[in-house]
Amino acid sequence: MKLTVVGGGSTYTPELVDGIAGRRTSLDVDEIVLVDPDRSRLEVVGAFSQRLLEHAGHPARVTTTTDLQRGVDGASAVLLQLRVGGQAARASDETFPLVCGCVGQETTGAGGLAKALRTVPVVLDIARRVREVAGEDTWIVNFTNPVGIVTRALLAEGHRAVGLCNVAITFQRWTAALLGVEPESVRLEHVGLNHLSWETGVFVDGVDRLPELLARHGDAMAEHLGLPAPLMRRMGMAPSYYLKYFYEHDEVVREQRTEPPRAEVVAAVEKELLDLYGDVAVVTKPAQLSQRGGAYYSEAAVQLVHALTGGSGPEQHVVNVRNGGTLPFLPEDAVIEVPAVVDGDGAKPLPVPPVPPSVAGLIAHVTGYExxxxxxxxRGGRDRVADALLAHPLIGQYATAEKLADELVARNAGFLPWARGSV
Known part of the structure; x- marks a missing residue:
């Protein structure tokens, strides 16, 4: 099997290769193609990825190219993990909303919208070329943020696409350790949107252990998720750590105004990682990679590709998938993040228990924004940008949305063809 990674020059990529090298599934990969416009990063990451495989005794070969069509030709699956504008654009996303007292974050609020505007057209262009070159049957696994919006764009154009995030698998692995059980024995009752999700149940051998986790490990969960234990106990749920941007918005903004943006931290880590990757003596995944983010990304991605390419019988994974009628209070074409049965025909969302009104309301609100x-x-247009910002629950005020729209367009005009002549 040929597996192609678009954005393969990312420092994330060795996580994926490590998942394949460790034979965590029986995924039969004989070629991994890394596609990226940055040739210098490709050379470093590609060579290190090959050493990882060879050190593990895995026979697959790594090839690199800046030519997308060459890279996807013959691929069984294409993984998307690109960042349009790099860490510089991310730093902008994380800082400009703070001027208006709004959270600065690369996947939600005004920063998340900026990323979506830069990313969606690029991803759709890539997907069209994948379809033309690799064929209609090639699966696209989207790890590119904002995952929900990007995946919705892909599905709307008829692509065979599934969105993937590491939030659920990270929580599964973390709670398994707290409970002293094997991760594979933990089944999550996970509901929401990408980066707006809640665990409403944590089942082990058919028994919901979430009440026990909240009662016995509330303080540890509070530290891990960045949310107060009393809140989680009252809800009877475990929100993802992205809910801190909603439930503790003003406190997060105060912290962000005194700390360097995450982009600066990540850029420093990336530099250190690339130096390590370039050392021919390094043949295993560096410990510093855990500071980059994306924990368990490799396991989630490899398992999902394994299921989509028919490497096993149906498997259950938490993915981003078309709603259909799963959440009846949302449009059918919304993209939700829930457990799904995944096989060679795609991902089919499983039924979920009734969603409490407090959660359903926020999900519906953010779905409208998306x-x-x-x-x-x-379609572009400054006013469409302002309308989306006004609809976001973290903004929701006319004057604020207007100011943020102007700033967002000015900062991102170089990536938005429709905006280049307006600033």
């Missing part, structure tokens, strides 16, 4: 964000990404 619809408007996708409209702005596809």
């Amino acid at each position: 619809h408007l964000a996708l409209e702005a990404a596809l």
